[in-house]
Amino acid sequence: MSAIEPTLALPKARDRIVGRGWIVALALLALVGFGAWIYQLTQGLVVTGMRDVVSWGMYIFTFAFFVGLSAGGLIMASAAELFGIRSLRPLSRIGVMTAAACVLVAAMMIIPDLGKPARVWELFRYPNWRSPLVWDVIIIVVYFCFASADLIVMTRRGIAPGRRGRILRMMALVGLPAAVMLHTITAWIFGLQISRPWWNTALMAPVFVVSAILSGTALVALVALAARRFGRLELPDETVSALRKLIITAICVELYMVGADYVTILWGNVPSERAALDMILPGGSWQWVFWLEWIAGGLFPLILLSLPRLRRRPGMMALASVLVLVGVYAFRIELVDGGLLKPLVMLAPGQSMGSFTAGQSSFQLIGNYYPTWVEFAITAGMMAFLALLITLGYRWLRSLEAGHGAAEPEGAGG
Amino acid sequence: MATEQKREPHWAMVIDQERCVGCWTCAVGCKEINNEPLGVWWNRILTASPNEITGEAAAPSPAAPASDNIDVPHGVFPALEMDYIPVACQHCNDAPCLRVCPVGATFRRDDGTVLIDYERCIGCRYCIAACPYGVRVFGWGQEKRDPDFTVGYGRDYRTDGGRLVFTPDRPTGVVEKCTWCVERVDEGQQPFCVDVCPTGARVFGDAGDSGSEVAGLIEQGGATRLLPELGTEPRVFYLPAKPERSLS
């Protein structure tokens, strides 16, 4: 029993310095991102690499990525409660905290993408209920509130262990579908669009859920491993092994679904769909996405996690998790921009881009997109901010424990 | 006895591909009247093979064009074909852009005109992703204009209870597109592109009035629409080029 009791132990002095440096670095990076956003506000989105053909870029696929990241924690915690998967229970609090942070930053990620960010409140004042974006805003808010509530329940003092367990189990009953809905609706922002054959597949939502679980789990694994290394988190082997199996399964299911989609497109050979897929498959101009997703983010992690020799090493697990995140990020790029690069109406001269550079064509037949430094800076800033939130969140959890002894998460079997 | 009510017109545009020679006058005219900056085209003319994206009678072209440029015919010499498809907003009956707009900035008037409220739009660009026809443009900023002063209509225009749908200078941070020249049409004029088309390929009018020219053309001309399979029901109709005339 005590073997699986999570202990948020205090770090050593050296690690405390590393920890401070880490926080300062993240804060600085976040500030740089913020500065870049201010710069963007003065210039307009013209400082991004987006234009009228590819009008969604790094901000949106990072948004989709963050939304996915938020999956792991809550699903893990809920699954642990609902199905009594004890091996995952040690990760519940970290998981839920991570989920809340991710979904918060995901929501923030939308802001720099808006042309008129000051009008964002109109989403609540004049919601168009037919728009998947409005549903997404709602579910994001709900999800964030729910994760926060879950966290409060998990950490609040003075709740009797048995009662806490019952509440958590009841919350899990809502949490799991909420998580699934979050990813489903985010997927539907894309998947419901008839104008983008690449997006317009019923598989979009399931794939999104699976890849969310995959990336979310990888993130939790990474956080947990980091916590074990720097934060003296006691991470039982059983838990690590459960994480490993979850990641392996998720990789397989995700690649299976994406692969099935590829085959459908290849077999059907509808020109508009083929056009998009051909860009991504080996030989296409966006093939790097394929390699990142299938090899770097798929095959390698599978090898790292399944070869008996390698899988024992925690470093390998961390590496695999990072690769998985890279792969899922690539998948988000593929998903978002794959749908935009090749518009349905693809006849010369194409579509005007919305900006003019002397000597360069104002039209694009096939979309073209390279993020600018502004987008990299803002995105990196957001990522840093997320890491900061998670770090601080973890410290907060740890301080709770240090101050008041471990909050009892148990109740399993009770 | 019911008093006769003034019926709301039901605007539609017909583009006759048999007349259209891809001259781009309508597109340049659109730029002029709307003061569109360089790099922005609310209206553009696609080079295609006949009926390429009008669904019906889509004879797949015998061979792709040799180059991705305008005015390059499809096929292999001397079996060639080339048609022009002027494309601006199709003012879809069931407009995907309108459905996705989270704040209802994109709206449709009772006469069928799909418009954007520049004071409501948050610039999320979801509508750009949703529009199948690639006709929406975003105000990215740092617009370059030539000449460098305001040309064209030159006034604000508000409709439907004060919603701002046209301003003399293109606003940044919001999405725009063809407005069917509401500011002109509401005053009884024709959309500018219709006015300037040198070949008379564009006709605009009340499709609800069976006696109107557009209604007649839609009726008898075998009119098609772009990407009909999507069910967006555009209110821009294309009269496909008809089979060749007999020489004897």
Next chain:
Amino acid sequence: MKALTRRRFVQGAAGAAGVLTVTGGLRYLDDAAPASAGEIRGTETLFRTGHSNNCDGACGHQVHVVDGRIRLVQGAQWDQTTIAGDAAPQYNPRACLRGIAQIQNTYSPDRLKYPYQRVGERGSGRWRRLSWDEATSIVAENLQRVQQRYGRKSVWIAPYTGSLAVLEGVVGAGFRLASVIGASAGDFEGDNEGDSSTPAGWNYVLADPDLTAGGIFDGHEMTDFLNAKAIVLWANNVAETSIPDWRIIADARKAGTPVVSIDPRFTPTSAKADLWLPIRPGTDTALIDGVINYLLLHKAYDAAYVKQYTVAPFLVDPQTKLFLRRGKSYLVIDAADGQLKPVEQAKDPDLYGEHNGAQSALTLLAQAMAPYTPEKVAAMCDLEPSQVLQLAELWAKRNPLAVRAGFALSHWGRGDLTMQALVTLQSLAGNIGTHGGGITTFAGGLTTTAFDLGNWWAPKGTEMFTVLEPMDACGAMLDGKPYPVRAAWFMVDNFAQQMSDRNRVVRALKSLDFLVVSDYVMSATADLADIVLPACTYLEKTDLLSSNNYYLQYMPKVIDPLWESKSDLDAITLVAGKMGYGKYFDKSPDEYLQEILHIGDPKADPNVRGLKWEQVTGGAPHLNTPTVPYVAFANKQFPTKSGRIEFYVERLIEYDQQLPGYKVQLEAYRENPLAQKYPLTFLSTHTRFRTHSQYVNLPWLKEINNNGEGFLEINPVDARRRGIADGDVVRVFNDRGQMKVRARLTEGIKPGVVNCYQGGWDTIRVKHYIEGHPNNLTHQIANPTQSVIPNFRSNAAYYDCLVEVQREGA
């Protein structure tokens, strides 16, 4: 501490936003309504004017002006009546894309703003700004100096076709100046830059130069095409080069009239045609001969018409090859009694009569055309025999049949012959002077006879200037023959770019003692000048447009001249004054126009008789044409010696061209040994994105047109053979010069033919081709036959040109 971090962050964020809000930099965060100019301030004034550029359009423009600045240009309305008040055709041509882009042209940063004098080498591109007073003094002094030293004619004034306006354009004040100072000048008819050979051929058959003061050229009013039963667009890309006219062609086609396009390229025009014949360029005469042969063989010509209106029954003396005459009468065989008699006395002139070896002109024509069987023609023209038959049958069955012949035919060394054949064919079909028939290349030649141009060009007390054709002028500059030309004034003309054999032209211009160029942009010609004078555009001065249609379009001054530009008339007035000829330039534009139009003169030409000045300034009245729509020779009176259509041309006997048998071109023909080295025919055609060298650099048009960058259309077959891929840089060259552009692969051009649109700039400052210019390749080889028609005696055969193409770096 943790909480603090968070709070600090939030504060920082709020602080940053606050600062920026204060400084007002966050326009993208600003929730206020987008920047708005609100209501138009000032009053909006509307002007009606005519677009006088040389594009065969001559559209009316309605120009909206607010606070002295143009805000909108669009097509204008036309009067629905003639000057006399009769109904005019219901035709409202509307401005094209270039017309609309005039707002951009007027305010273009490329405008020439001030007078300049060159410093340093000619053509080095270094200039010193002058006042108008200084500049015109220098011009006056130099013209005088050169005239004193080399004779009066040694100054050449070259007003050409950049504008078709009456006072300042192609028929403009430059000629008046030339007459006043006794200079030589280029001839305006057909402008001699490629538009003269087909008019010459037209005159061979239809108008005797002795009876028409050197030659005329005319066509049918566009609306007359609605009367045709078939329309043949011969080497004419109407959908690009006469966009507003396409409306009529489309109307006719909608009504069931088939349209044929004969063109080696699959143009927007060909794409809309019911039959496209991708002919080998330069061989059109053979195809026409084939059709003539078919009509004669199948007796499918209009025998009654031919008998009455042509020289068909006239007998030709086998020795002299001249018509058999008795006194002034032409002799024929009367089929009624088989007797030889003057044609006036014959009841039924025999079309195939014969007398002592003298055969009828029609017999000779039939003999001459007999070799042109469908198979042979197909082989020569690189068509299928069935295609030749299709065209011939169309001619046989569809009557009337209207031809629009593009000036492209005139860009060939033997364009005269092609037109001669075409007129012959149309006369056999009874289509000359007939509604719904005819051969139209451009319309509106009528106005030149309706106006009093003689007195405009050579005011009383002066002698008409000496005509010196552009090609001859190059010789006069380089070799001093026929007389030396040592100074020139170019206005409305981009000679150093638009004239053929550009390297020769540049050599000639560089050899001059003095060169002044008036233009509204720094053209390639202006690059070479000693003095450049900034001209106005059509919107900044008063003039009259009457060309390409049958309307009078007053061109009021819509805005004041921009910067220090001046109208050409004002510039000429200043210079003439300083040369001591001020008295010939002492009127206002309106006064000149009233004189030219004979306002109030009862003896004015019937076409303008009764015209009131208010009609001119108040609208766009249609001329009083004999028929509406106007048709050349509607009265079937031909200004020839016999009064008939002389398809047997006595005047051409010395050139062995009395009948229109096919002859090879001057350079671009298959059998030419030069074709071994330079196997490709090089066309440099006209695109809708510019009018010659005008508007090329306007951003709106460039955006659509490949950023304004020129390209070479080449068939993938030819490209593959040379290892050229789409977008590759290629070198186009022959013995005269070279140019570099990117290749554009298109199936829309016949293998063996390449095309690079003419008109792009190759100036010191702006280059639309990677290197060089199409006219580096074209030649100045003259066709001597044409000299029999003085007004059209010289022609630049731009398309009659052989080249080879190589991938750059290969």
